[in-house]
Amino acid sequence: xxxxxxxxxxxxxxxxERVLRRMMPDDIPAAVALAERLGWQHExxxxxxxxSWSPEGCFVLEEPEVGLVGTVSTTPYGxxxxxxxxxxxxxxxxxxxxxxxxxxxxxxHLIARGTQRIMLDSTDxxxxxxxxxxxxxxxxxxxxxxxxxxxxxxxxxxxRAEDRPAVLALDRTLFGLDRQHILSRLLxxxxxxxxxxxxxxxxxxxxxxxxxxxxxxxxxxxxLSLPAxxxxxxxxxxxxxxxxxxxxxxxxxxxxxxxxxxxxxxRTGYCTRMIYGNAEPPQGQALAELAITxxxxx
Numbered sequence: 001x002x003x004x005x006x007x008x009x010x011x012x013x014x015x016x017e018r019v020l021r022r023m024m025p026d027d028i029p030a031a032v033a034l035a036e037r038l039g040w041q042h043e044x045x046x047x048x049x050x051x052s053w054s055p056e057g058c059f060v061l062e063e064p065e066v067g068l069v070g071t072v073s074t075t076p077y078g079x080x081x082x083x084x085x086x087x088x089x090x091x092x093x094x095x096x097x098x099x100x101x102x103x104x105x106x107x108x109h110l111i112a113r114g115t116q117r118i119m120l121d122s123t124d125x126x127x128x129x130x131x132x133x134x135x136x137x138x139x140x141x142x143x144x145x146x147x148x149x150x151x152x153x154x155x156x157x158x159x160r161a162e163d164r165p166a167v168l169a170l171d172r173t174l175f176g177l178d179r180q181h182i183l184s185r186l187l188x189x190x191x192x193x194x195x196x197x198x199x200x201x202x203x204x205x206x207x208x209x210x211x212x213x214x215x216x217x218x219x220x221x222x223x224l225s226l227p228a229x230x231x232x233x234x235x236x237x238x239x240x241x242x243x244x245x246x247x248x249x250x251x252x253x254x255x256x257x258x259x260x261x262x263x264x265x266x267r268t269g270y271c272t273r274m275i276y277g278n279a280e281p282p283q284g285q286a287l288a289e290l291a292i293t294x295x296x297x298x
Contacts, residue, residue: 155231
């Protein structure tokens with residue numbers, strides 16, 4: 001993306017006794033504890049995936065005697081897209097400029113990589129900061145949740161190993177970018193939470209999931225048609241009957257909002273999807289994306 005710049009690139013910074021540096025695997029327990037302080041549900045395996053996708057692009061702030069006081073992550077999609085997530089600051093250290101310091105590190109890192117567009121999902125609390133830094137709203141991503149139940153009607157099936165190439169190829173077409181590093185890691189970590197729908201020999205869609213804090217997050221949910229999308233949801237709910245499920249749905253996709261409502265899920269919140277500068281979001285097939293992967297990775 002032309003015109004993306006800060007005054008300097010990321011460098012390890014010491015401000016008094018506070019240190020900004022790259023995140024290391026040893027920081028994960030403290031990051032999990034910080035998330036719990038804030039009421040976020042991010043366990044160690046979530047951080048491990050973020051570090052595997054961007055070992056040089058996750059950052060922490062730490063203070064002597066206090067320890068870790070802030071985090072931020074970046075997830076690259078090559079240089080076409082960079083995603084910022086996991087901006088957390090210890091409650092008693094908020095409103096002291098720490099969030100902006102972490103964001104600057106994330107932006108500098110992504111810009112130095114030659115990233116064409118930078119995006120994130122923002123809560124209401126963070127939106128003003130992101131707007132000051134040059135982000136603008138794109139859409140809303142709604143959180144829907146409830147307890148999985150079975151429903152009458154045709155179903156898709158569990159994904160098998162031989163389906164993976166077709167799933168990755170279809171996702172590149174529908175999502176508009178190559179994100180096989182993200183999907184492959186989810187498939188490796190949660191092979192039991194993956195479903196596909198075919199018409200004859202043609203793949204129509206897929207639904208992946210991951211477990212988090214006693215619930216199942218479903219997404220990405222990608223489908224060429226509404227019937228295929230519903231068949232995927234039915235097979236997932238049949239397997240997960242009685243468990244708590246969460247989906248993050250783009251507000252511009254009426255298909256997924258209708259299906260969520262028809263399957264007794266309820267809207268419990270939202271985030272605002274934002275993009276940096278004057279760039280445009282990736283041009284995938286908007287109606288094919290029924291649920292995103294996560295707020296932290298897009």
